[in-house]
Amino acid sequence: MSQLIANKAILIIGEKWQAQALTEQLKRDQPNLRLDLSSRSTEGEDNNISNKNKLKYQLICWLLQEETTTETLSWELNQLKTREPEAALLLIMNNGGFFNRDFLLQLPLDGLLEQPSLTEINEAIELITNGGRVFRISEAMQSSSTQSSNLGLKQWFLLSGLDQINAEVNALNHRLSVFPKGGLKRFVIAGRLRELNMARKLLHAIWGSASPIHQFKPKPKQERLQIYLPKRGGNDILNQLQIELAKEFGSCSIFETGYLLALEALLPERRLNLFESLLHEFKQLLEKLSTENCLALTTIPSGDQPATDPWVQQQSLLRQRALMKLVGAYTQLPREGSLLPLAETLISSANLDGEEPELCSLYPILIALIEGKPLLIHGKLMAADQPFALLHVQTLVSNWLLRNGERIAKEVLEACSNWPELRRTMLPVELLPTRELDRLRNKINSLERWQNLFVRPVSIYESKRVFYSLRSGKFVSQVLIEPRDNELKTLLWWQQAITILLETRDALAPQLEILINRFGSLMVLLLTRVLGRAIGLIGRGIMQGLGRSMQNSNLSAEKP
Template identity: 25%
Template sequence: MSDRPLKLVLIDHDPIFRLGLRVALEAIPNIQVVTEAATDTEALQALAAIAQQDPNLVNLVVLELGDSRSIDTQQQGLQLIQQLKASYPTLPILLLSSVQTTGIITAAKAFGADGYCPKGAAVAELVTAMTELVSGNSYWRETAVSTELSPPLSTTVSRLPLAQFRQNLHTSGIGYIETTLKAITEQLQTPGLPILERAILAGRRRELLTARWLLNQLLLTPQEQPQPQPEIIPSVPPPAVFPTPSGEIVIADETTRLTPPPLLSPRLLQSTLFAACINKLQFSLKNVSDVPLEIDIFREDKKRELLYLILQKLSQQLDDLREAQITDRQLLELKPIILNDLWQATVTDFFGKFSRIEIGDRSVEVVNILLQNPAAIQTAILNKIPLVGELLSYLLLQTDLQIDNTSYPAGTSDANCQAEIMLENLLIQVANAVVQPLLNYLADVEQIKQNFYDRKLISTREIERFRNDLSWKYRLNAYVNEAREIFESRYELFVFAPRGIATISVYAPRNAELAQLTGIPLVVTLILEFRDAIAPRLQSVLAFFGSGIVFVLTQIVGRGLGLIGRGIIQGIGSVSFSEKNFKRDNPRSK
């Protein structure tokens, strides 16, 4: 990236998107979001104020052209581009928009826009586009049209009867199958997917693969059928050699060669993880796990706003810690303080530092009530968030991740995936910590319910039922679930999945915690151990007795009943035959 700092104005009607983009960009060095605006009027006023203060304070405008479904908003966006170019002709404008219509993009270019990048593009591509514009160049992202599903037919094939009809039918069918197959494959990779649903999706995938094969066989001639691609076996690179201080040439072993060095700076690594997390926050935030969460009482937009805010506060904390240049050991010692500061800062900004509500005949400050018992929150939730130290060390010091009994080198895609899981769990747990004091002290206040709660949970009965469910969760966790997880050497982590908030399980050595268990949790582990010890033997005994019972019922009782039934049938038959003979020989019957 260019050494020239990027100082931009962000114009977008969606406050959640602005917040997420700001968090992602400000984690990158030399990028600063000077101000934001939701409308064209706010944008023009902000730029006018900046121009009076310092004309060089801003060198880029990032603009949403308008709603992709509304022509009126798109026309307003074009007018704003024209006004900006008329007032600030040297200020480059980058369209970061969901609009992908070629005509609208061409019109924006004619009105003076200097570049275009669609929403959903990677942060690295967005930074590249910004750098190009600030450097005096342009950047226009073109939508590539894939032609893999409809390869051109040869001249010989086109002469076959109904070739065009078969080609269109095949292209349509294959396109639908490939789209559905891709969607199902992505669903199968979703964390925390139930076994039954996974089996159903796997069956659908097999059906689609079979349908694709049949379609190729029925609608394509042998000349048209796709040829199998030869498997490309990568050549093994020669062993790396390097000189030692003694002048000897040493061949690097396999482990040394396969461990890549970190490729990203800590800030860029943080930006990559945060951007991936922001993209996942666009998913549904419905809780699809079996564990009730405190944030379940919030509306989905409030959940998303809270999670974005936590991500922003965490980014600021990481910047402060990075400037302090703390060591890995100091980081572990400061972990409780870091989490507590993150919780307090989020509560203060989310509910408003000076916000007040009316309770009866008195007015109280919301934040003061929510922050009055930080020790309880620290003990109940914050101290129990797993793998926080490892995540902070990875983001600040780029240490390798040791998780799920596997070591992941810093900066690799696998390490980033694991760090992303840890980050998502941290966000969800801190959000629970923010909501918990609200449920304890202000759960049934009308102003709180109107501003934050889900419509299904606004009645007093539903609120109390929800609080009781959480109370049972705390008790089960304290006495049963945590002890079982410690005994099974694992953590349950919450993650953002396409269908909602789900849980996954990762291995972690927890022998030290197991040795400290006392009371009921210790009894739970002993019961689990006893069950594991007795279950195989008990199953063998039950299987033996079961086979014996089956033998008795089928071979003895069954045969005995069969003989009895046969005797009864024969007896009935003999009596009937005797009666017939008696009636025939008896003269009175005549």
């Protein structure tokens, strides 16, 4: 451990044997530390230690080993913060799977470790006491909601069947992620998943629907979360974010978005070079905006001239420079018998101007990182160094990188279609044939038309936005709710027609539901009151007729 944390006071809270064991280990590694012990078993003991020792602590380390409620955890952390307002808080947990990850990230903590080693604890203490933050949460299953013990036989049968189906579905999904694309095994597993889905619907049809908390939801494993922030300044956050994203991009090779087809088609080393170029250009542009102090400055519109945005103005130049770094500024390739400068030829033929329509505004990131202003996330103002805010910033930057990378990759594919020599340097062997490359380009164009025709208007009307990010070595997509009223006004007439159809359906659906319910009530009335009574009267008349005929036959038999 570094000598920077020497002569600093640290308070360790936990069970006696756990706190003493950690204290002995820390004293052995760093004898100059001032370590105090405290037990959370009784409140009086904490007060005695507080009254006895007036030393200001730089760090409070809480060893939480047993399960507790979220309310209790929040209350005790607030009490610790009130008791030592200037001390940093480090929470060490044995198992955080019974807590929601969003809840843990919003706690007033400077560090959070789950099942750490002694080396990780030493590194975290050194980092936090020097003004940094560290969060490490292990990969674990999502905690399942507790079920009520007062279940009837009907719901017990339903829930037990659903649990068995869900367990098998999770196992099959895990196997499906292991097998490569295509193949007989994936085909058989996909068929089995369809059978299980039908079995789930059949259970609901037989036993009725379960309560909302028991409805089936996949239980994916929580990805391992690691936030390492040595310093909390805006430039420090930007530098650390660039380092983390560079590591993530270097290890990502699986695409699960279904739309980043152009990026997926590039060679892995070319794709990594493209991401590194975009990250470098992103950092340089932010530094330029910071030094020129032009982030919050916009040109005052005069007459019909709209206000200009320096960030948006630099986007086309940024893509061109990233493309130049991707292929090399001085690289030349033969084409039709002559050597051509690759970067200049691609930039002249590529269409990299204009703003990406589905790319959200990056002004909150710029304000938070350059000017130190908070981020507005889900209606709450958060500092940029908060864990939840850091993850949100990372998602936005990842989305920006992936969407710009996809746009540049599309232009590269377009150039490869007319430049056979370029294919060998940019594309894998599977895409060297002209037929395969044209098939991929047609698929990309079809998806782009469908997105522009239907998906984008619907997403704007429903205030949804798709973000592409990196998780556990995979390129994934996630949908976040975000008001997009301004974009709704800029849609073309045929895109607005899609939204009008959706609005018409939403307006007519309640009336149609009422009409169907009234018609059903009328049919019930006709069947029970009218037709039922008529059938009853007919049966009654038949019975009376049979009775009279029997009486007449008896009278005729009695006569001589």
